[in-house]
Amino acid sequence: MKVVFASSEIYPFAKTGGLADISGSLPKEIAKKGIKVFGFMPLYKTVDIEKHKIKPINVYIDVFLNGRTYTFEVYKLIDNVIFFFLKNDELFGRDYLYGTPEGDYPDNDVRFGAFSYAVMEFIKKEELDPDIIHVNDWQTSLIPVLTYYKYNWHHVRTVLTIHNLAYQGIFDKFAIERLNLGWDLFHMEALEFYDKVNFLKGGIVFSSAITTVSPTYAKEILKPEYGFGLDGLLRKYENKLYGIINGIDYNVWNPETDKYIYENYCEYTIEKKSINKKLFLKETNLEGEEKPLFIFIGRLAQQKGIDLIKDSIEELSKLPINLAILGSGDKEYNDFFESIKGKYENIFIKVGYDEPFSRKMYAAGDFLLMPSLFEPCGLNQMIAMRYATLVVARKTGGLNDTVVDISQPDGYGILFENPNKYEFLNAINRAIDLYNNKQKFLELQKRVMGFDFSIESTAQKYIKLYESLKYSREVVL
Ligand SMILES: Nc1ncnc2c1ncn2[C@@H]1O[C@H](COP(=O)(O)OP(=O)(O)O[C@H]2O[C@H](CO)[C@@H](O)[C@H](O)[C@H]2O)[C@@H](O)[C@H]1O
Known part of the structure; x- marks a missing residue:
């Protein structure tokens, strides 16, 4: 079987969030099972081609549009997956992937539309002849539209994975002309969305199967509260929608070998985790090793429940805890956190994107906070548990599928139901109580470290899906 896997960000080449992690680990894991995988990504200015040994292959693709x-x-880069990077500096030789902190690049339709056409043209030119084309989020959602409608490759099955329904790629209606799509696609059953063009909608309609990144989120997006205007459409296509939980690459996220943390440790040397905490507190000028250390790592976006943290900041500053926050994102939140930097003795803030530092935090933390309003899957909680950091999260999406509250038999984390300040602070207080029960806390730390949230089982499920589609069998995951 041959699979083309297209994504706008792939770790370690370019990353703004969890999409890159999965796009890096999933194709590799699928390839390990003997499937030929070709990965595609735009070659951004920010990709370090020297470091990753990415080489030009003297092939040029012309795309006519706009x-x-x-x-x-x-x-190209040959690994167990063959990665192709498509370079056009006018479109992708910019400082950011999708836009500056002030907002998205206005020509994102042409940028990712042209990339999508280029992938199709390359497949044709090099006769890759894939059985499956797997695309991710709105940036590559035009590919299933092109496969079915423009190139008429009806023998090729397409899979669209929705990592986040909040981002849909919505543009004015003349994107139809800019992208040579034809006005016959501009209707309610295809790309039209309130008189605009919606890339993700095109992917949902034209792909052979849709997946999203956890079983709970697959159900939630059928409801108006989580559907971002597409719940009706998703209900229509429910019979081709599947929830497959993400996983993490246990070689990338491993406290035993992580070279960025202060001191390596594993289940059997878990006491060394405290060295990480001690040195982290020292580095960040936080005091009180005996207090639980809460960490937050993530994009500063409404999705992540940042308003709950923001609105509770005074209360958090008075609790017997330390809190470290690392994130960057929307200007409003960046500005807020910058403005309170150094204001509270027990709260450390770093606005920015810093993977090595995030690793130190995972290793040092006692609890990870994830008060998300919605969370398609979430990788942070899996990474945290791998580093023996317990999770305090809102009961939604993939968090609901990976964290069990301690009030349940065999529970190992803390969940709260409603995204309000009262329930959020109550969850933190429950975490403090748990932390003070030293024996139970240590027992749970050891347990969560041993869990298997690896990308391997995710890959197995995708392979089953590919096979069912290729042989047009009923999909049983
Ligand atoms: N400032 C910072 N510095 C360093 N590292 C940072 C960072 N901010 C975030 N990260 C890292 O980025 C990743 C975030 O992944 P998530 O899956 O939690 O979120 P995201 O919302 O981007 O992904 C979307 O896609 C993924 C993949 O499908 C879904 O799991 C998720 O629910 C969905 O919202 C983690 O590896 C985290 O450590």
């Missing part, structure tokens, strides 16, 4: 020609130069 009234002109865009030429992509193809670069």
Whole structure:
């Protein structure tokens, strides 16, 4: 079987969030099972081609759209997956992937539309002849539309994975003309969305199967509260929608070998985790090793429940805890956290994106906070548990599928139901109580470290899905 896997970000080449992690680990894991996988990504200016040994292969792809020609130069990296990077500096030679902190690049439709066409043209030119084309989120959602409607490759099955329904790629209706799509696609059953063009909607309609990244989120997005205007459409296509939980790469996230943390440890040397805490507190000028250390790592976006943290900051500053926050994102939140930096003795804040530092936090923390309003899957909680950091999270999406509250038999985390300040602070107080029960806390730390949230079982499920689609069998996951 041959699979083309297209994504706008793939770890370690380019990353703004969890999409990159999965796009890095899933194709590799699928390839390990003997499937030929070709990965595709735009070659951004920020990709370090020297470091990753990405080389040009002297192949050029011309794409005609927006009234002109865009030429992509193809670069390649051979791993167990063959990665192709498509380079067009006018479109992708910019400082950011999707936009500046002030907002999205206005020509994102042309950027990712041209990339999608370039992937199709390359597949054709090089006769890759895939059985499956697997795309991710709105940026590559035009590919199933092109596969079915423009290129008429009806023998090729397409899979769209929705990592986050909040981002849909919505543009003015003349994107239809800019992208040579044809006005016959501009209707309610195809790309039209309130008189605009919606890329993700195109992917949902035209793909052979849709997956989202946890079973709970697959159910939630059928409801208006979580559907971002697409719940009706998703209900229509419910029979091709599957929830497959993400996993993490246990080689990338491993406290035993992680070279960025202060001191390596494993289940049997868990006491060394406290060295990480001690040195982290020292580095961040936080005091009180005996107090539980809560960490938050993530994009500063409404989705992540940042308002709960923001609105509770005074209360948090008075609790017998330390709190470390690392994140960057929407300007409003960046500005807020910058403005309170150093204001509270027990709260450390770093606004920015810093993977090595995030690793130190996972290793040092006692509890990870994830008060998300919605969470398609969430990787942080899996990483945290791998580093023996217990999770305090809102009961939603993938958090509901990976964390069991301590009030349940065999529970190992803390969940709260409603996203309000009262329930959030109550959850933190329950965590403090748990922390003070030293024996139970240690027992749970050891337990969560041993869990298997690896990408391997995720890959097995995707392979089953690919096979069912290829042989047009009923999908049983
Ligand atoms: N400032 C910072 N510095 C360093 N590292 C940072 C960071 N901010 C975030 N990260 C890292 O980025 C990743 C975040 O992954 P998530 O899956 O939790 O979130 P995201 O919302 O981006 O992904 C979306 O896609 C994924 C993948 O499907 C879903 O799990 C998720 O629910 C969905 O919202 C983690 O590896 C985290 O450590």
